[in-house]
Amino acid sequence: MHMKLIKWLLEVKAPRIVYVSCNPATCARDLDYLCHGVEEKNLRGCYELKSVIPVDMFPHTPHIECVCLLELR
Numbered sequence: 001m002h003m004k005l006i007k008w009l010l011e012v013k014a015p016r017i018v019y020v021s022c023n024p025a026t027c028a029r030d031l032d033y034l035c036h037g038v039e040e041k042n043l044r045g046c047y048e049l050k051s052v053i054p055v056d057m058f059p060h061t062p063h064i065e066c067v068c069l070l071e072l073r
Contacts, residue, residue, distance in 0.1 A: 001030045003041065009034065010043050017047065017070040027066050034070055048073050 001019075009017065017034070021027035037045035047070040055065040 001026070001033075003038070006030065006033050006038070007041065007043055010037070010046060013046060013072055015072050019068040019070065021066050021068070022063065024064070024066060027068065031068060031070070046073055047071065 019027070019030065019034075021030070031049055033043070033045065034047045035045045035049055037043045050069045050071050052069075053067045055067060057063075057065050
């Protein structure tokens, strides 16, 4: 997720975000930004991760989708 979108989401403070990702590494990074903030960008995280559901849309391959639910603290 682009840093401009993360900044916008943290400013808008939507009650819930459903985040779908096909890359576990960037998913973890973005969830960290949304929940804990980005110190060097002076952004405070305001979400709590409620659930992560892995979805195997491509059986017999190493690829998975992650569906994540975040709620405003």
